[in-house]
Amino acid sequence: MTTSTADQPVVLLVDDQLIIGEAVRRILAAAGDITFHFCQKGAEALATADRIRPTVILQDLVMPDADGLDLVSGYRKQESTSLTPLIVLSSKEEGTTKAEAFARGANDYIVKLPDPVELVARIRYHSRGYLSLLQRNQAFEALRQSQAALAAELAKAAAYVRSILPPPTTMPVAIDSIFVPSASLGGDCFDYFWIDDDHMAIYLLDVCGHGVGPALLGVSARNALRTGSGGDTDLRNPSTVLARLNSAFPMEQHSNMFFTIWYGVYNKRSRSLAYTGGGHPPPLLFPPGFTPGRLDTDVANLDTPGPPVGIAPDMDFPTLTTDVAAGSTLLVFSDGAFEVFPSPGKVWGIKGLLDFMRARDITNPSCLTELHEAVKHMTGSDILNDDFSAVLARFPA
Numbered sequence: 097m098t099t100s101t102a103d104q105p106v107v108l109l110v111d112d113q114l115i116i117g118e119a120v121r122r123i124l125a126a127a128g129d130i131t132f133h134f135c136q137k138g139a140e141a142l143a144t145a146d147r148i149r150p151t152v153i154l155q156d157l158v159m160p161d162a163d164g165l166d167l168v169s170g171y172r173k174q175e176s177t178s179l180t181p182l183i184v185l186s187s188k189e190e191g192t193t194k195a196e197a198f199a200r201g202a203n204d205y206i207v208k209l210p211d212p213v214e215l216v217a218r219i220r221y222h223s224r225g226y227l228s229l230l231q232r233n234q235a236f237e238a239l240r241q242s243q244a245a246l247a248a249e250l251a252k253a254a255a256y257v258r259s260i261l262p263p264p265t266t267m268p269v270a271i272d273s274i275f276v277p278s279a280s281l282g283g284d285c286f287d288y289f290w291i292d293d294d295h296m297a298i299y300l301l302d303v304c305g306h307g308v309g310p311a312l313l314g315v316s317a318r319n320a321l322r323t324g325s326g327g328d329t330d331l332r333n334p335s336t337v338l339a340r341l342n343s344a345f346p347m348e349q350h351s352n353m354f355f356t357i358w359y360g361v362y363n364k365r366s367r368s369l370a371y372t373g374g375g376h377p378p379p380l381l382f383p384p385g386f387t388p389g390r391l392d393t394d395v396a397n398l399d400t401p402g403p404p405v406g407i408a409p410d411m412d413f414p415t416l417t418t419d420v421a422a423g424s425t426l427l428v429f430s431d432g433a434f435e436v437f438p439s440p441g442k443v444w445g446i447k448g449l450l451d452f453m454r455a456r457d458i459t460n461p462s463c464l465t466e467l468h469e470a471v472k473h474m475t476g477s478d479i480l481n482d483d484f485s486a487v488l489a490r491f492p493a
Contacts, residue, residue, distance in 0.1 A: 103227070104129050104130065104131065104223075105129070105130045105131070105151050105152060105219055105220060105223035106130075106131045106133070106148065106149070106150045106151045106152070106223075107120075107124060107130055107131065107132050107133065107150055107151070107152050107153075107154060107219055107223075108133045108134075108135060108141075108144065108145055108148060108150035108152070108153045108154070109132070109133070109134050109135070109154040110135045110138065110141040110144075110145075110153065110154065110155050110156060110159075110164075110167065111134075111135075111136070111154070111156035111159070111185065112136050112137070112138070112156065112159045112160055112161075113156075114136065116156070116185075116208065116209065117134040117136065119209055120132070120134075120154065120209070120215070121134065123209075123212040123215055123216065124216070124219070126212070127216050130216070130219065133148050133150065137161060137162075138159040138160075138161045138162020138163075138164070138167060139161050139162055141155075141162065141167050141170075142167070142170050142171065142174055142177075145171060145174070145176070145177045145180070146174060146176045146177065149176060149180075150180060151180070151181070151222075151223040151226050151227060152180070152181045152182075152183060152219050152222050152223050152226070153171060153177070153180055153181070153182050153183070154183050154185055154206075154219075155167055155168060155171075155182055155183070155184055155185060155202075156185045156186075156208075157184060157185065157186045157187075157193065157197070158186075158187070164184065165196055165197060165200050168182055168184065168197060168200040168201055168202050169200045169201065171201065172200070172201035179226065179229060180226065181203045181204070181222035181223065181225065181226050182201060182202045182203050182204070183202070183203065183204040183205070183206055183218060183219075183222065184197045184202045184204065184205045184206070185206055185207075185208040185209075186205065186206070186207055186208065187207070187208060188207065189207050203222060204218060204222065206218065249308055250277075250279075250280065250281045250307070250308065253281055253308045253311045253312070254277040254281050254311070256311075256315070257275070257277070257281075257284075257285060257311055257314070257315060258275055258277075260315065260318065261273065261275055261285075261286065261287070262286075262287055262288055262289065264461075265288065267492070268364055268492045269296055269362065269364075269489055269490070269491055269492065270489070270490040271288050271298070271487065271488065271489045271490070272461035272464060272487075272488045273286060273288075273464070273485070273486065273487045273488065274464040274465065274468060274484065274485065274486050275483070275484070275485050276468060276480070276483065276484040276485075277483050278306065278432070278479065278480050278481055278482050278483050278484075279479045279480075279481075280306040280307060281306060281307060281308065281310075281311050281483070282302065282303070282305075282306050282310060282311075282430075282432065282482050282483035283301075283302055283303020283304065283305065283306075283310030283311055283313060283314040283353075283355060283483070284300070284301070284302050284303075284314065284430045284432070284483035284484075284485040285300075285301055285302075285303075285311075285314035285315060285317065285318045285485075286299060286300035286301070286318075286428070286485055286487050287299060287318055287321065287322065288487065288489070289322070291331045291332055291361070292332075294363055294364055294365050295331075295332045295361050295362065295363055295364075296361070296362045296364070297321070297331055297359070297360070297361055298359075298360045298361075298362065298426070298428065298487060298489055299321065299357060299358060299359040299360065299428075300357070300358055300376070300428045300429070300430060300485060300486075300487055301314060301317055301318075301355050301356065301357035301358075301376070301405075302314075302355060302356050302357075302376065302430045302431060302432075302483070302485075303317075303353055303354070303355040304353055304354055304355065304404075305353060306482075309351060309353065310353060313345070313350055313353050313355065314355065316345075317341060317345060317355060317357075317405075320340075320341065320344060320345075321337065321341070321359075331361070332361050332370075333361075333370075333415065334359050334360065334361060334370055334371055334372035334413070334415045335372055335412075335413050335414060335415040337359055337372075338357065338359060338372055338373075338374055338402060338405060338413035339411075339412075339413055341357070341405050341406075342374070342405045342406060342409070342411055342413070343409065345405060345406045346406055346409065347406040347407055350406065353406070354404045354405060354406035354407045355374075355404060355405050355406065356373070356374055356375040356376035356377075356404050356405070356431075357373055357374050357375075357376050357405055358371065358372075358373040358376040358377070358378070358379055358398070358400065358428055359371065359372055359373060360379070360398070360426075360428075362420065362489075362491070364492075367419060367420050367421070367422065367491075368417055368418065368419055368420060369381075369398075369417065369418050369419075369420050369426075370415050370416070370417050371398055371400065371415070371416055371417075371418075372400050372402055372413045372414060372415045372416065373399075373400030373402055373413070374400070374402040374403050374404045374405045374411075374413060375402070375403055375404035375405075376400070377429060377430070377431055377433075377434065377446060378397045378398050378399035378400070378446070379398045379426055379427055379428040379429070380395050380396070380397065380398070380426070380427045380450060380453065381395065381396035381397075381398055381418065381420070381424055381425070381426050381427075382395055382424060382425040382426075382427070382453075382458045383395070383396075383421060383424060384421050384422055384423030384424050384493065385423065386425065386458055386459075388454065388455055388456055388457055388458075389454065389455055390454070391451075391454060393454070395450065395454070396418060398416075398418065398426075400413075400414070400416065401414060402414065420491050422491065422492060422493045423490075423491065423492075423493040424490075424491045425458045425459055425488065425489065425490050425491070426487075426488070426489040426490075426491070427453065427458070427486065427487070427488055428486065428487040428489075429449070429485065429486040429487075430482075430483060430484070430485040430486070431482065432471075432480060432481075432482035432483050432484040432485065433449060433467060433468075433471065433484055433485070433486055434446050434448065434449040435482065436448070436471050436474050436475060437474075437475075438474040438475075444471075444474060449467070452467065452470060453467065458488075459490055461488060463488070464486050464488055467486065468484055471484060
């Protein structure tokens with residue numbers, strides 16, 4: 097909704113008496129900054145108001161070709177004047193008429209004609225409020241359009257991230273995964289692939305912050321890992337991989353963004369898992385034959401001492417090694433899977449996640465969906481504040 101001026105009052109007087117029109121014109125002309133329009137025919141009032149978009153309408157109640165109260169209702173039903181301030185002009189002070197005028201949508205009531213100073217003051221008051229309302233509505237609309245455009249860009253970025261994530265695998269390692277982007281899109285990204293005939297890489301990273309920027313950095317790191325940082329990095333050596341990532345993605349060159357990562361390499365011949373990480377939540381390694389509900393069963397916590405990638409040069413990322421018994425299951429996840437606040441002051445945490453997964457069939461990919469549904473239930477929202485990502489790897493028996 098717009099008006100013919102951005103800052104000054106625009107008045108439309110609707111009155112059948114020419115003498116009233118001339119009197120009001122002279123009063124407003126003396127004010128110096130008020131644009132005046134006059135309409136003598138009630139039948140033309142709505143169309144005239146729609147055309148000139150006044151900031152205040154002065155409406156006479158008694159006209160030969162229209163009922164002033166009906167016109168008040170008409171202004172309110174017409175989109176272009178639905179919010180325009182209406183000052184009703186009447187020849188007498190009547191409580192019932194006032195009440196009806198306000199019930200129909202009038203903003204003010206004046207017995208004509210008032211003192212010129214009072215009339216100008218009322219017009220300025222209502223016009224100022226209306227112009228402020230228009231400016232606020234325009235700002236809200238601009239914000240809405242900006243948010244819609246941002247949401248569309250985030251949706252495109254999320255779709256792209258999802259498109260490059262690997263599909264499920266079966267033999268010899270069965271892997272399933274889940275990626276549910278948050279409303280503002282975080283920086284989660286993961287991958288799993290065979291480096292050679294004997295070694296499989298599995299990793300998940302999480303860039304700090306939300307939006308397209310973190311998502312792009314996550315994709316860039318993923319691409320660097322897929323190519324071995326130019327082909328000169330031994331992807332079978334976790335320490336070397338993270339050291340090269342740390343060198344390639346210093347936060348000062350990437351808008352102060354850094355990322356956490358857990359990177360593991362499974363050796364199918366030795367049935368071992370070499371791994372390292374930087375600031376990332378520790379994956380959980382479930383032993384073979386794990387029975388849901390067995391709280392006494394040992395579940396390995398594959399924590400790593402390394403710092404987040406990109407925060408400082410020349411950092412160490414020690415490689416750790418663990419045996420992977422036949423039939424074991426590995427769960428790698430981002431913080432969106434456990435940094436949940438089910439109630440004020442209470443954090444679900446990794447312990448809550450572990451207890452939840454202990455009650456599930458960890459070998460069934462549906463446990464990932466069940467975990468996601470549980471997190472949504474605890475937050476009370478279908479759209480989480482952070483990306484939800486997890487990788488479930490079931491090693492051969």
